[in-house]
Amino acid sequence: MNMIQASHVNTTFMSDKGEELTVLKDMSLTLQEGEIVAILGRSGAGKSTFLRTLAGLVPPTSGSVSYRGKELHGPNPGVAMVFQTFALMPWLTVKSNVELGLQARGVGRKERAQAALQAIDSIGLDGFESAYPKELSGGMRQRVGIARALVLQPDALFMDEPFSALDVLTAENLRQEVLNLWSNGEGKLRSILIVTHNIEEAVQMADRVVVLGSHPGHVIANVDVNLPRPRDKHAPEFEDMVDRLYSILTGRGNETMSKSPRTPNPLSGVKQMAAESPTNRMLPDATPGGLAGLLEIVAGYPDGIDLAELASALSFEVDDLFPLLDAGTLLGMLDVNRGHVTVTEVGHRWNDADILNSKVVFADIAMSHVPLVRAIDRALRQSRNGSLHGDLIVDLLRNKEPEDVARKQFHIAIEWGRYGELFDYDADDDILTLDEAAL
Known part of the structure; x- marks a missing residue:
């Protein structure tokens, strides 16, 4: 039975500069009774916004969200939420924090106290009813957050990165506790919707994983986990x-980003970049130095390495590695296939070069694989005095992208071009010039 259903949800916001930003695009999802669904995606994919939309806290710009067949026009009555940051009131005891939602609903003191104690006991916090949040560990604070949600007897528990602020062992313990509460049918709890960027967490907990793409958020896959x-x-x-x-x-x-057409005319090349979909043309926010460090590590594994193992070895979340991985695949230096990453022949050529030659190799690779870097270089070579105003490039990019995104893309391209000694940039005068080495 369908419990919560989102149909073709679009969500836009106005920026401080009056620009319309699309956060969610044509998002549809169904949460059925009795299942756990994970919403998985990179940072900036709109996961939390979508969760709040399904909870009725953020109204969609278009499309609809319904609960048990009835369209929402306010908070979802069947949902309780658990947040990443615990969101506890520091001046209230554990018991008083758990009672907050019931108090807001007008439940009597005796009844809500009894319900709160029962919820506290179910999550393993009995004995800490009179403690304050400052006296508790991170894991215990999150238990309070879960108890505060469960005491409302929700149909569905919504969890927004609930374990990401906890240490590994505490997070693992709490995942199992939540799964036990769900499987035991604690209260009226029927379904769980969890937002995460942790792939192992999604597979461990969910019956189904909905994968989101970014800028704007959109569904790219719906994967059943039949384990x-x-x-x-x-x-x-x-x-x-x-x-x-x-x-x-x-x-x-990576598939879309690697297909970068060559641009015969420099300024028209920049215009072409601006005219194309930013989701297909986004330069990853990665530095050449960071990419060099990643390549050096991966090159130490002749047969490559699984991303989960790589993230663990670096003590990073895989989400933190995505920009570097995207940069490596865009530049043809890394090959990522089914969660396994290897260094390509091009990557080895850059990794094995000495300091001076590495810049030459990087410049050649960037010119071959990055249209924006190539367009800036050609525009500079065809200008009368070998210089351009940076705002010209930004203005062209702004034709299809918000200003902050356009400027970010511009500065990433500048950083890559500078590293390869292709061109230089004077930020004070906003002037781009060809590097002497390039001349």
Whole structure:
């Protein structure tokens, strides 16, 4: 039975500069009774905005959200939320924090106290009813947040990156606690919707994973997780599912980004960049130095390395590696296939070069693979005095992108061009010039 349904949701906001920003585009999702669904995506994919839209806290610009067949025009009555930051009132005790939602609903003191104590006990916090948040560890604070949600007897529990602020062991323990509460039918709880960027977490918890693309947020995959519970993270089937989701998150974006047409005319090349979809043309926010460091590590594994293992070795979330991975694939230096990353022949050529030659190699690669860098270089070579105002490039990019995105793309291109000694930029005068080495 469908519990919550979103149909063709679009959400736009106005920026401080009066520009219309599209955050969600044509988003549809159904949460059925009795299932756990994970919304997975990179930072900036609109995961939290979508969750709040389904909770009735953010109205869609167009499209609709319904709860048990009835369209929402306010907060979803069947949903309770758990937040990443715990969101506890520091001046209230554990018991008083858990009672907040019931108090807002006008539940009597005796009844809400009884319900709060029961919820506190169900999440393993009995004995801490009179403690204040400052006396609790991060894991215990999140338990309070979960108890505060469960005491409302929701049909669906919405969780927004609930374990990302916790240490590994505490997070793992709490995941199991939540799964136990769901499987035991705690209260009226029927379904769980969890937002995460942790792929292993999504596979461990969810019956279905909805993968979002970015800028704006849109659904790119809906993947069933048909693995028996409890799930063994080391089982081949579990690892295969993780690899499949890694492939979706990394492969789809890389496929479009790698298809970069050559531009015969420099200024028309910049215009062409501005006219194309920014989602297909976004330069990853990665520095050449960071990319060089990643290549050096991956090159140490002749047969490549799984992304999960790489992230663990670096003590990073995989989400933090995505910009570097995107940059490496865009430049043809890395190959990412089903969650496994290897260094290409081009990547080895750059990685093996000495300091001076590495700049020459990088310049050649950037000119071959990055239309914006190539367009700026050609525009400078065809200008009368070998210089251009940076705002010219930004203005052309702004034809299809918000100003902050256009400027970010411009500065990434400048950083890559500077590293390859193709061109230089005087920020004080906003002047681009060809580098002497390029001349």
